[in-house]
Amino acid sequence: MSAVEEKLAELGLSLPEVAAPLASYVPAVRTGAYVYTAGQLPMVEGKLGVTGKVGAEVTPEEAKELARTCALNALAALKSVVVDLDKIVRVVKVVGFVASAPDFTGQPGVINGASELLGEVLGAKGVHARSAVGVAVLPLDAPVEVEFQFEVAD
Template sequence: MTGVVEAKLAELGLTLPEVVPPIAAYQPAVQSGVYVYTAGQLPMVEGKLPCTGKVGAEVTPEEAKNLARTCVLNALAAVKSVTGDLDRIARVVKVVGFVASAADFTGQPAVINGASELLGAVLGDKGVHARSAVGVTVLPLDAPVEIEIQVELTSA
């Protein structure tokens, strides 16, 4: 049976991907009490990065914004892997977004809006969160974007 959150994803033309396997020594998500913390999620699609490079150089800000959406889909898959049901999300508490940026690129907040806007579209008020958008020199595998999220769960 598909829950409300996954039905909303389907309504938006999206499907929850398989959990991206770790590329190092960590778990994709860990639950501690009523919170789930995801590892940084790259914009992997079927085991591969759709593109690599720096935002503002090899990758356009709009491409990066779409990659941030992919990252958050991967993060939701990681959350589901430990909770069994995305409908257990009481709220998204925090989103941290990293943008591999060209030296003169300063549009990191607009890139990470891809993740924030998708969480809002899928979860409504439960998707409103605190956030950081950080420009960095390089990310793993030369990914343009990486996203991690923290969610609070319902007690059920």
């Protein structure tokens, strides 16, 4: 078990199975020192537990937890490519999409769920650049989708 997985266990978390792609793509791809994940939905055991727009059917607090789930799913996708999560050099970029009610403007707070989890698990390696944007709709009516770019060692 990697030190990253040990830290997850200390937090009462574990890596899920890699979420199956919903269309024609792979969960993560490596090129050189970088791994890019596909957009990660907050899938748990192959299902979305919550659907709808943040600021309407979904509270910002619920959505923040869903963003944490997206980050866990991203770590699982990363592991499927690099095998050992201790190869993480740093998280480079996080891009979060929040399916938002028309008057909802708290997208950064929602995506903090993913950013904070990465910080808890990876420490300084988890500090990253980020975008958090509101969108009209996401696949499967998911409230949140997050993609990640990691730098990894050989």
